[in-house]
Amino acid sequence: xxxxxxxxxxxxxxxxxxxxxxxxxxxxxxxxxxxxxxxxxxxxxxxxxxxxxxxxxxxxxxxxxxxxxxxxxxxxxxxxxxxxxxxxxxxxxxxxxxxxxxxxxxxxxxxxxxxxxxxxxxxxxxxxxxxxxxxxxxxxxxxxxxxxxxxxxxxxxxxxxxxxxxxxxxxxxxxxxxxxxxxxxxxxxxxxxxxxxxxxxxxxxxxxxxxxxxxxxxxxxxxxxxxxxxxxxxxxxxxxxxxxxxxxxxxxxxxxxxxxxxxxxxxxxxxxxxxxxxxxxxxxxxxxxxxxxxxxxxxxxxxxxxxxxxxxxxxxxxxxxxxxxxxxxxxxxxxxxxxxxxxxxxxxxxxxxxxxxxxxxxxxxxxxxx
Numbered sequence: 001x002x003x004x005x006x007x008x009x010x011x012x013x014x015x016x017x018x019x020x021x022x023x024x025x026x027x028x029x030x031x032x033x034x035x036x037x038x039x040x041x042x043x044x045x046x047x048x049x050x051x052x053x054x055x056x057x058x059x060x061x062x063x064x065x066x067x068x069x070x071x072x073x074x075x076x077x078x079x080x081x082x083x084x085x086x087x088x089x090x091x092x093x094x095x096x097x098x099x100x101x102x103x104x105x106x107x108x109x110x111x112x113x114x115x116x117x118x119x120x121x122x123x124x125x126x127x128x129x130x131x132x133x134x135x136x137x138x139x140x141x142x143x144x145x146x147x148x149x150x151x152x153x154x155x156x157x158x159x160x161x162x163x164x165x166x167x168x169x170x171x172x173x174x175x176x177x178x179x180x181x182x183x184x185x186x187x188x189x190x191x192x193x194x195x196x197x198x199x200x201x202x203x204x205x206x207x208x209x210x211x212x213x214x215x216x217x218x219x220x221x222x223x224x225x226x227x228x229x230x231x232x233x234x235x236x237x238x239x240x241x242x243x244x245x246x247x248x249x250x251x252x253x254x255x256x257x258x259x260x261x262x263x264x265x266x267x268x269x270x271x272x273x274x275x276x277x278x279x280x281x282x283x284x285x286x287x288x289x290x291x292x293x294x295x296x297x298x299x300x301x302x303x304x305x306x307x308x309x310x311x312x313x314x315x316x317x318x319x320x321x322x323x324x325x326x327x328x329x330x331x332x333x334x335x336x337x338x339x340x341x342x343x344x345x346x347x348x349x350x351x352x353x354x355x356x357x358x359x360x361x362x363x364x365x366x367x368x369x370x
Contacts, residue, residue: 144168
């Protein structure tokens with residue numbers, strides 16, 4: 001009697017979008033035993049509106065199930081609502097109330113997908129967990145490396161800088177070597193129900209409303225009106241709550257006169273919003289208290305490329321660690337609108353080497369009104 005080799009088991013994180021659907025389809029086609037998993041992250045009753053097609057919406061859960069049925073694979077929905085509320089939602093409101101501007105998608109990837117979901121996948125005896133992210137994981141010179149996707153317009157490595165060596169060894173990104181057009185072609189070839197589904201651009205739990213409205217619905221005690229200051233500390237206007245503003249913002253200030261003014265800083269303790277001309281947005285350095293290296297730390301004399309927002313091209317910079325943790329990052333040329341709470345990601349060519357949350361910038365000290 002001949003024995004048939006047992007298939008290798010993998011878990012696919014299925015969001016209900018075309019990317020994770022193709023990921024599952026390709027792995028089934030490659031002969032793996034595929035299990036689909038979707039995270040239920042929030043109660044739709046907590047949303048102002050239910051937006052069709054928004055990331056992680058009820059429609060997405062249904063679509064993920066439809067894809068699993070089409071591929072004849074087991075499918076499970078995991079209720080992570082409590083963890084998501086504490087780790088992502090409450091962090092977002094807390095950061096805005098503290099005068100910082102968070103990136104909830106990065107935090108969701110870090111904690112929800114590559115900690116909680118990955119742990120659950122491993123308990124099922126999976127060899128690895130696969131997702132539809134556009135990024136590449138390579139094993140070179142005895143180390144796992146996180147590298148940019150082939151499609152520069154879809155590259156998502158900025159959101160994945162928090163991954164470590166153990167996680168990289170247990171995760172695969174099958175779409176990292178493809179363009180979006182190629183992924184769509186695979187979806188049509190595999191006759192997947194999501195082949196023509198459009199992409200979501202919203203933060204899942206804020207879809208359909210402004211982030212300020214979301215905060216006002218979810219925070220009991222909000223700061224009221226406060227002064228808008230110029231760069232010298234003079235009161236030049238009134239705002240409706242410091243949580244409404246972020247560094248680099250120009251719209252919504254309601255200031256008189258023809259001069260264009262931008263938010264230079266937010267002092268949440270005093271409920272002050274500090275503004276100034278665009279030229280004062282530039283800074284030559286920033287600081288982070290949470291520097292994470294994907295592999296080995298980069299030497300302090302190495303020039304890396306530092307990105308301070310997802311769509312930025314990045315700027316050459318050097319990184320020097322601080323006593324007690326974190327680092328100071330110095331740019332070769334000044335960059336604009338370094339924003340506390342946003343994310344610094346460091347690249348060596350196409351490779352992500354590390355990153356951290358921006359705690360402050362090295363720009364001039366702004367006078368504060370007493």
